[in-house]
Amino acid sequence: MNRVMSLLRQDFKLLLRNALFWVLTVALVLIVVTVWYLIPREQTGFETRLAVYGMEFPGGGVEIVASPGKVEQMVREKGVLGIVREDGALTVVHDGLSKQAVTAFVAQIMPPQTPLSPIQIERLREAPQPVPYNLRFVPIFIAFEAVIVGFFMAAILMLGERQEGVLEAYRVSPGGVVPYVASKSLLFAIVGTVYALLMAFATVGFVFNIWQFIILTVLGSLFYTLLGMCVAVFFEDISSWFLAVVPLWALNMLPMISFSVPTFSPPWIEWIPSYSALFAYDEILFPTGKSLLSVHSLLSVETIAAFFVCAALVKRRLLSARGCVS
Amino acid sequence: MIKVEGLYHDYVGKGEYAVSDVSFTIERGEIFGFLGPNGAGKSTVQNIMTGLLDLQKGSVMYDDLSVRDLTPSFFNRVGVSFEQPNVYLRLTGLENLEHFAGLFSVPTLDPMVLLERMGLRDEARKRAGEYSKGMRQRLTLARALINQPDILFLDEPTGGLDPSAAASMRDLILEQKERGATVFLTTHNMYLAEELCDRVAFLESGRIVAMDSPSNLKLKHGQHAVSVEYADHDGLASRTFELDNEGKQAFTDFIAQVEPLTIHSQEATLEQIFIKLTGRGLTQ
Ligand SMILES: Nc1ncnc2c1ncn2[C@@H]1O[C@H](COP(=O)(O)OP(=O)(O)O)[C@@H](O)[C@H]1O
Ligand SMILES: [Mg+2]
Numbered sequence: 001m002n003r004v005m006s007l008l009r010q011d012f013k014l015l016l017r018n019a020l021f022w023v024l025t026v027a028l029v030l031i032v033v034t035v036w037y038l039i040p041r042e043q044t045g046f047e048t049r050l051a052v053y054g055m056e057f058p059g060g061g062v063e064i065v066a067s068p069g070k071v072e073q074m075v076r077e078k079g080v081l082g083i084v085r086e087d088g089a090l091t092v093v094h095d096g097l098s099k100q101a102v103t104a105f106v107a108q109i110m111p112p113q114t115p116l117s118p119i120q121i122e123r124l125r126e127a128p129q130p131v132p133y134n135l136r137f138v139p140i141f142i143a144f145e146a147v148i149v150g151f152f153m154a155a156i157l158m159l160g161e162r163q164e165g166v167l168e169a170y171r172v173s174p175g176g177v178v179p180y181v182a183s184k185s186l187l188f189a190i191v192g193t194v195y196a197l198l199m200a201f202a203t204v205g206f207v208f209n210i211w212q213f214i215i216l217t218v219l220g221s222l223f224y225t226l227l228g229m230c231v232a233v234f235f236e237d238i239s240s241w242f243l244a245v246v247p248l249w250a251l252n253m254l255p256m257i258s259f260s261v262p263t264f265s266p267p268w269i270e271w272i273p274s275y276s277a278l279f280a281y282d283e284i285l286f287p288t289g290k291s292l293l294s295v296h297s298l299l300s301v302e303t304i305a306a307f308f309v310c311a312a313l314v315k316r317r318l319l320s321a322r323g324c325v326s
Numbered sequence: 327m328i329k330v331e332g333l334y335h336d337y338v339g340k341g342e343y344a345v346s347d348v349s350f351t352i353e354r355g356e357i358f359g360f361l362g363p364n365g366a367g368k369s370t371v372q373n374i375m376t377g378l379l380d381l382q383k384g385s386v387m388y389d390d391l392s393v394r395d396l397t398p399s400f401f402n403r404v405g406v407s408f409e410q411p412n413v414y415l416r417l418t419g420l421e422n423l424e425h426f427a428g429l430f431s432v433p434t435l436d437p438m439v440l441l442e443r444m445g446l447r448d449e450a451r452k453r454a455g456e457y458s459k460g461m462r463q464r465l466t467l468a469r470a471l472i473n474q475p476d477i478l479f480l481d482e483p484t485g486g487l488d489p490s491a492a493a494s495m496r497d498l499i500l501e502q503k504e505r506g507a508t509v510f511l512t513t514h515n516m517y518l519a520e521e522l523c524d525r526v527a528f529l530e531s532g533r534i535v536a537m538d539s540p541s542n543l544k545l546k547h548g549q550h551a552v553s554v555e556y557a558d559h560d561g562l563a564s565r566t567f568e569l570d571n572e573g574k575q576a577f578t579d580f581i582a583q584v585e586p587l588t589i590h591s592q593e594a595t596l597e598q599i600f601i602k603l604t605g606r607g608l609t610q
Contacts, residue, residue, distance in 0.1 A: 006428020010417070017416045165412030169469065172376050172406040175429045176398035321380035 003175060007183035014157055015187065024149055028195055031141045032202045039134035051075065051093075054085035073262065076288075081105070091120040131286045138203045139281035140256055143274055146196035147217065148252075150188025150225030152245075155232035157184065158318075159241055167318060177315040181307065185225050192221030204285050212292060213284050219299040220277045226306035233317040273302060328352040328375070328477070328508065333384035335370050345370045345532040348384070357499065357509040359523030361516060361596065363606065367532040368512040369409055372481050375510065376406050388477070402432045405475030409482045409512075411462035415455035419446050419465050422454055423472055430473045440468045443498070445491065459486045467495070471502070478502055481512045496521060516596040526596065530604045540596060547602060548594025552577060556584040566592065 015021050049061035051074040057064065063080075065071055068091075071082035075093045082093035092102055102121050161167050170180070196217040200208065231248065235241035255275035258265045259282070269275055280295040333348040345367040352358040360368045373379040375386050377393050386393040391400070413422045423437035441450045444464040454462060463486045470478060480499065484492040492515075499522055502509055513519055519526050520540050527537040536543060551573070553566040567577040581589075601607055 002431075003429055006425050009428075010414075010421070010425040013421065014414065014416055160416075161414075164415060165408070165410060166414055168378055168408065169406070169412055169426070169466075170429075171378060172401055172404060173426065173429045174398045174401045174431060179429075321377050 003179040004183050004186070007175070007179055008187055011157060011183055011187045014160070015153060015191070018153070018156065018160075020156060021153055024145070024153070028145060028199060031145060032199060035134050035138060035141070035203045039137060041132045041134050049080055051078075051080050051082045052085075053083070055083070057083070077262070089120060091122050093122045135204055135285075138200065139278055139285060140259060142196045142199050142217075142281050143220070143278040144253060144256065146192050146199055147220040147224055147274075147277060148249075149192050149195060150185075150221050151228035151249075153191075153228075154184045154188055154225045155228040155241060155245070156238060158229060158232050159235060159238050162318070163237060171319050177311050177319055180319070181226070181229065181311050181314055184229065185222050185307070185310075188225040189218045189221045192225075193217045196221075200285065208285050209287070212296075213281075215296055216277065216280050216284065216292070216299070219296065219303050220273070223273060223299060223303045223306055226303065226310040230306065230310050230313050233313045273299065327354060327389060328510075329385075329387045330371070330375065331385045331387075333371065333374060333381075333386070335367075335374060335379065335382055337370075343532055345374075348529070348532070348534055350527055350534065350537060352508055352510060353524075354508055355503065355506055356524045357503050357511055357522050359519040359526035360510065360512040360529060361514065361519050361526050361600070362529035363514055366529040368514075368529055369481055370532075371529075372406075372479050372510065372512055376404070376479055399431070402430055402473060403476040404479070405470035405473060405477070406479045407467045407470040407481060407483055409485065411459065411466040411486075413454045413462055413465050413469070416453060418451050418453050419457070419461075419468075420450040422465060423469060426469050427472050432473055434472050435474060437468075437472065440472060441465075444468045445494070460488065460491060463487060464491070467498075471498075474505070474507075476507055478507050478509045479512075480509065482514070483511070484513065484515050484518055492518070516600065520596050528600055528603060530606070535603050536599075543596065543599055544594050547599045549598075550594070551592040553590050553592055554580065554584070554586050555588040555590075556586050562587070 050057070050059075050063070051071045052062055052064050053066070053068050053071045063074070065074065068084045068086060071084050071093055074080050075082045075095050079095060081097075084091040084093060090106075092106060094102060097105075099121070161170075193214055197210075197213070200213065228245075231245060232241055235244065252272060252274050255269055255272055255278050258269055258275065259278050276295045276298065280292050283290050283292060329351045331349045333345055334343050335345040336343050348367070348371055350358070360371065362368050370379065374381055375393065377396050381393055388396075388400075413419075414425075417425070419441055420437055423440060427434040427437060438447070438450060441447055444467065446461060446464060446468070449457060449461060454465060457465065463483075467480070467483055470480070483499070484495055487495060496518060499509060499511065503522075511519070511523060523540060525537065525539050526543070528535045536547070538546070550569040551566050552569065553564055554577075555562060555564045557563075565580065567573045567580070569577070597607065
């Protein structure tokens, strides 16, 4: 444990003396500024207030959608009112209006000649307060900035050590593989959590489940740090490594599209860990009552597996005898 | 005891050996010198012994423990100084030592005391990136000493040092021996080897060509000579005679003819012996 603490202090100092770390920190500040000052609190311009399926509907703010399911989804996610016309029946889908309000609404919108087969009113579960437009992006920023710091910085520290030749000195010390991997993982679990909490506090405020947030961030940061090291061991220097991680990084960003455009959700995308992390942050910051147990347990399993893979790779490729000493 | 036997190493995998059939033993508490010109294979042998390079052929045993089976905790007893200084350039000298010391589970020396000893006290809080090559070399050596190792590997410890720093390095290595450490000293500096080593091995093109104590090597291979300084018409002149049969006769004849001012016996240096054995010098 002393060993890990000694390494941790060393890695922390090296991190503070690395220019890229400060670039990432400035990015964090810029993100908070963006959320507050550059993204409007209300989405302006065309905004859907009514989602309709199965009939024509004149007027502004109306979106005709392709399926009844989509109507429900929009009611749930955007807090609009929905109308489904199916087999002559008319269903009003809402997420928490009084019966009188709905009846008044129906009377208002229905042309007089509409054959009034019974109107069903389907009330979805209680919807939360609508999330201000600028804050909807916060989960994206946290999942793709704070959690990713370790992915890049651990690799950069590691490749720096490789280039300076100090790993040879480490290999002839009692240090060992596990403390080496553990100190870097721990460092970025801490740094990632501090970053993520600062971003959340500075944007959303303090009213969310902080413990769930911390668990998710620690696991996510650990996982991405370990993943970053797993990749970095295959490279000798920072420039060749960088070429290889940019595509990986882009791939990892794909779930962002699913988050903004719900129709983009190919089945494989859920396998990208940032996907579940992203939706879990959304749920923690703007709760709708979904359980996060499965996300947390899957991420735990992935993190433990990543630790073993990373330790094995570091031992094999970084810390054991080779045909030549670099 | 460290026992190295039948060591070969091929870097490229084409049957060209950087090191061939190298065998030697080092007794506990001994300073063992590995002497040879650049490219002879000295660092290769040290790196195989410390486990940095894999053991392709042959064996390296620490008492009954093979280098293949070393565990991290073994390195509590070992110190290694590298030919190329390798320290964290973004950490200060002091931080480099403090964090390295934190890896050991045996008592370690006070980093500041060690830095002072290395003449780095005033630079202790400067980043190693601002150090000269010689200062980094001294820091690398300080790091090797921090755990008071039983077994010390020193690869060209005087490389990049000025003569006075090299002299204090020599004292430092002797102190390690007095402390009871076993030292494997790799160098192409024959004076250092001559002064420090209990035994030396001459390495040339990856092979050991001679191995003994410096005095035995001189006895076996050295030619003894005398040099005579005498007064000439133009002032002071000198002449050297090798003490073989011919030379002895020439020397006595010469003495009878001139007015000798001084007569010195000359011992062969390790360098001369190396040249005699290999046909090449140590420094080229
Ligand atoms: N990484 C390497 N790859 C290929 N050849 C190497 C490597 N390192 C050393 N050599 C070769 O091995 C031989 C011995 O080198 P080395 O052990 O460094 O010698 P010394 O330490 O005595 O100067 C040299 O011919 C050198 O060119
Ligand atoms: Mg060498």
